[in-house]
Amino acid sequence: MSALDGSIVIISLPAIFRGIGLDPLASENIGYLLWMIMGYRLVQAVAVTTLGRLGDMFGRVRIYNAGFAVFTVASILLSFDPFHASAAATWLIAWRVLQALGGSMLTGNSAAILTDAFPADRRGFALGLNQVAALAGQLTGLVLGGLLAAWDWRAVFWVNVPVGVFFTLWAYLKLRDSGERHPGRIDWWGNGTFAIGLSAVLVAITIGLQPHGGHTMGWTAPTTIALLVTGVVLLVSFVLIEKRVAEPMIELGLFKIRAFSAGNGAALCASLAQGGLQFILIIWLQGIWLPLHGYDYADTPLWAGIFMLPLTLGFFVSGPLTGAMSDRFGARGFSTVGMVLFGSSFVGLLFLPITFSYWAFALLIALNGVGTGMFAAPNTSSIMSSVPARYRGVASGMRATFQNSGTALSIGVFFSLMVVGLSANLPEAMSSGLQQQGVSAGVANDVANLPPVSSLFSAMLGVNPIDHLLAGTGTLDGLTAAQRDHLTGHSFFPDLLSGPFHDGLVVVFAASIALSICAAVASALRGRPPQKPVASSRD
Template sequence: MTEVLVPKNLHYKWVALANTTAAVFMAALDGSIVLIALPAIFRGIGLNPLAPGNIGYLLWMIMGYRLVQAVFVVPLGRLGDMFGRVRIYNAGFAVFTLASILLSFDPFHGGGGAIWLIGWRMLQAVGGSMLMANSAAILTDAFPDDQRGFALGINQVAGLGGQFIGLVAGGILAIWDWRAVFWVNVPVGIFGTIWAYRNLRESGRRRRRARFDWWGNLTFAAGLSLLLIGITNGIHPYRDHAMGWTNPSVVVQLGLGIALLIAFAFIERQATEPMFSLELLRIRAFTAGNLAGFAARLGQGGLQFVLIIWLQGIWLPLHGYDYADTPLWAGIFMLPLTAGFLVAGPVSGHLSDRFGARGLATSGMLLYAASFIGLLALPIDFPYWAFAVMIAANGVGMGMFSSPNSSSIMSSVPPEHRGVASGMRATFQNSGTALSIGVFFSLMISGLASSLPASLSSGLQAHGVPADAAAQAAGLPPVSSLFAAILGVNPIGTILAPSGVLPTLSEADRQTLTGREFFPHLISAPFHDGLVVVFAVSAALGVLAALASLLRERR
């Protein structure tokens, strides 16, 4: 049984667009704003994240938010179909704002302070999931067919734009106070919550007598959580291994996660009112759009981290920037990527309303794939104009794809399924992003592990470091070097700090080792080998996304 609610105010659609755009921007911003502010955050709570045993805190600060979003968007979209999309969306604004307030009042230091932040960020991600799971459904309900692509395009621009603007905002706010990266959400959240409660109302169909699929929800949440937790822990060093893929607990987590997801598929086939509406996968445009979106995010999700490491660990130091300043400047130098997306997103959404999604989305993915080929051809110490052109093309390609693809997915499903369809779409995208980070980090770390230790040991000994201290430093997991670059600290100074050998070296050797050029030159060759693999895989995924996009109908 369904209920149809029609808005009385013809201007309601613009109110819905403005509010949901602010919400999606805020939720996406918070996924990346912390990344650049991590050095200030860990200094503020008095924790060295690169010390033995502490890398797990760093990984979960980065991955925890995305993991929760990937798991919860489908159940929360389903609840929106059952109890009202606006009701769940409004509650999400309130939860997100409350978590932001609690994050800024961390009363602990050290590991306790990190656990406080990780826990409340996960609650914040639940609020963000409530917003993102229902925002596309609210817009689809509010806008007619001939304006839906434009509206969803603006929403998509807000989401991906927020991710990259957060990189700059995090660097600026962290200079003032690390808590400011959480304070910034509070006034927006309070205003948005009040605005949403006062102005948004149900304008579509919902199921009055639908039942909640408990077994489906439990197996899905547990299976996807274990799978993503296993991938996150797989990046973590294990004993004398550079990564944790041989860790028995990681193997169990991955195996059990896959088994639960297989069980989930069987449960959904038998459920009378399933959480994950498998019948929607029979809709050609819905399935093609989600497959294309998953492949695109799988290629793009790790790009942010790879570019940050490239800029902060190599290019910026070689061009005279201090390591402490590289997080902010990395965000600034990546702005062409944001600009490309901001320009292409709304335009492609508007054009898709007139000409359909197939051609625009497919062309966007081909441009996206070509940009990775261009990045692959650049030298490690690239001319910035060439880098800016390539990442701008990447942003334009993703902008051309995202808006038409979302419009095609959401317009293809019956109105009463729009909440769960929006959640499924977000799950494919968020899962692709989380998997991408795990896959790309693994590719980079495996590449570094094969050549970096020998290069590091010989380079340190050439500048006066004793052989035993050089061997100890070279034996540290390569992930420490990558995370040092992300955190904007001097990698060699961090690696040699435990041995206490730096003060014993000559002034010339000490300055050379901790200067701006030693580490970038040391890591350039193995890092470039990893880049070739990463960008080649991303280009192939872009082509796969283009092929999936072609499977949808012409209109």
Template sequence: MEYKWTALSNTTLGVLMSSINGSIVMISLPAIFNGIHINPLTSFQYLLWILMGYNIVTATLLVSFGRLSDMYGRVRLYNMGFVIFTIGSILLSLTPGTGDVGAMELIIFRIVQAVGGAFLFANSAAIITDAFPYNERGKALGINQVAALAGSLVGLILGGILAQIDWRLVFLVSVPVGVFGTAWSYLKLRELSKPRPQRIDWAGNAVFAVGLTLILIGVTYGLMPYGSSQMGWGDPYVMAALTAGAALLVAFPFVERRVEEPMFRLELFRIRMFAAANVAGMLRSIAYGGIMIMLIILLQGIWLPLHGYSYASTPFWAGIYMIPMMLGFVAMGPISGWLSDRYGARLLATLGMAIVAASFIALSLLPFNFDYAEFASIIFIMGLGSGMFASPNTASIMNSVPPQHRGAASGMRATLQNTGQTASLALFFTIIIIALSNYLPPALSSAVTSAGAPQLAPILSRVPVTGALFSAFLGYNPVQSILSTLPPVLTSSLSPSVVAYLTSKTWFPTVIAPPFMTSLRISFYIGAALSAAAALASALRGEKYIHEAQEAALRSRDPQ
């Protein structure tokens, strides 16, 4: 086997493992929280940190690790990532604590995984770029990215199965893959780049890491209730974290200009292709990064219960019903990568994001009780557009930079992508929670009074919107969860028929659907606008540009 295929297959295994891990945890959260005996509906901070903590850590470390790989070797640090990720998976499967202690252990062990994932993500694209000639990189990166989405699909299905057996298997399943991948990478991968000993940019690393961490922590806690408010944006600590983080990130470019060997290669943004493709990639991440979880909440909280599915089964079936989006990406990813090798990325990436923008508009036209065939067609086309964009855009970024800066470039690309995804989740959740905060409490109060339980109206009108939203996401019947927390004297005043009606599969979805769809449509409009902006940035990237080909052309003109 040619070495390039060895490099592709190993890095694809690493991406597959980490993407399976992401979706398998998301779909298995109810079983995980039950396993450690904690109620996620009253412990939002643990839920958010398990969901978003991984992205926060990887986004913070990717640039630094990419820069370190240029200094000490991409394969060496990639191999280290496999080891650390595997250790994190073992620790997660052995989590000894329960309750709050168990939740904190899960978060810490997920952070260990995230450190390993950052090494893998920061170096996989650079290793592929080193191994493949420039006229085959789009195809190779397309295959690699298809594996990432295929891993998400496998994780959704596998998580639904393993969580029913034992929640620890959700983490343990990554261990054999990690052990095999670690052995394979140490035995087969070789260093094609030439490590260049340089000084470590301690100042830049500290300013960037602390600034981005503060921003992402502020965003995470901004989604949690604070005092009598449904969200935490008014929390002084959140405002302080966001202000301090923003100040540090504003100062970061000035720090980098004064450092002899900066970690963030700002001069790469002078390359038109690199700058435009990264801007397009980040806009796409903000537009697209939160769409899957929003659609899963729509399916789990509204559509599936209305169509007879029990709340306990909705996490698994939501993953199944999202398959068309993944199939669209899988179908188009390698094709677009192969076409970009021949014709360049501009047309494909621009057209891909235009298709995604149109798909957002189409989604905004659907009612909450939509026909599934229409929904499946729209998300399939959205997947096609995303697949048309992803691999050509990545290939154009990696092709445009000098070989000695590929690790830094890969880390910068991945950082912008992960930051965009986290910002997307925060943006979409904020829009939905604000809208629901205004409309859901009076709607619940009115609906429960009409159902014959006016004594519950004051209680349901004070239900945290975040709790209602996440309960649907986790596969809990929100009303049943609320009733279980009420004093027996109050619940005993309800007739069995009223309780049965309130806890039925259709009552809560029918009440929440109108305000939820209003807010979701706003998210879709914003997603469409950001996707259109990404298409514009893609169109401005210029003609096909490959650094090696450019250098060869210049040498042929001037042999001296």
């Protein structure tokens, strides 16, 4: 449920913004669009470690159960948006933050609860199912969002309510806490510097993706720079505080455990490599491949989700299987080979033509899913089994923080690389192409010089980019029927986008290959599993 809501809204954004009467691609509204996508991930990255620590102190099941209730209440409030336009978007973003907090209560403690409940020889299988549930929710949301949004945009949030109500009751009645509980004082300074510092960095990334002062992105904006500097200073302060307080939020001594530090390092590299991939592949499908194969732009969000299903199937096959096998043979081999396969899929995607054969694409993303599944469950089992029982909550939260932060950073980096690539070639190609079809030089240059991020997001939202860009100029009315049909048809924009987009893909996939290699090396360095968890320096 938590992972599903991270992706179901992405596919449903066109219906949501139509429902509240807001154009998300207008330059003044792009911030609303970005915060609808990034706000949920930001909160999940920041909150899970603190909530995992609270689980260690007050009971993991207690925090987990509260997560169901918070998530359900937020879903109800989201579906009853009473406002219109920008006020409605602000309402949705605010309650998405609460929803993400509830989701963080779930994800920050679920791995710890399973580790408590299962013996070491069955733990990998249990955590494998947990990882499958997370990815299944993430990728199923891409299809489910398209189906529900076609009925009513509010249904995207309604779908959580019966599930949330049932499992809130079920968890309170049936779920028992079998882990250790160690009450203590809350590390307010540590929690504050960590939350504000990481939030500042992730907010800066979100702002950096928005146009600023005539630039295609806002990385040079004073606000962005100030937030990045503040965030780094606070995170450094956090480390210094944690070394000195009696009851720290994070037990830094856990990083002396090789399996813990190597596993989290590998997870960070893997999430950096894959986090933005979902968005890049969706834009590739929706902005280029599907229109060139005759699909209407309005239908591309749903079909992109369907064509991404091999990724889910690959993970479904390998996740539980390798999780169970790692119980017997250890995590290092499976997780390392998984990252090698994961990186190999990026090599294949790197050499795939922009108008690929679908079966080649399907096999490569299925290989990506297999590699992810081989890595995720054994790696999680290795991390959770390496720490003392009293720290399993905070260890689960830290694992999720590395993963969620990597995903958020990846989205920012991948989008930035793509926008830089498009900015170099797309404006000239678009201006020339528009003028060849009868658009005046002034209008063509104005449209071509709009921020490329608008073109990327329009493709992702299932909006015809050229139709949208020219809609307010009155230009289409002065063209011949043949010129209008060509400009707003299935080939003009994809043909323009193909060259610059492929240049960006080369950079993005090369970065993913390098990160996959780093993840494989880190995974291989985790060493053999200890006979029992290594004691912390404070034990």
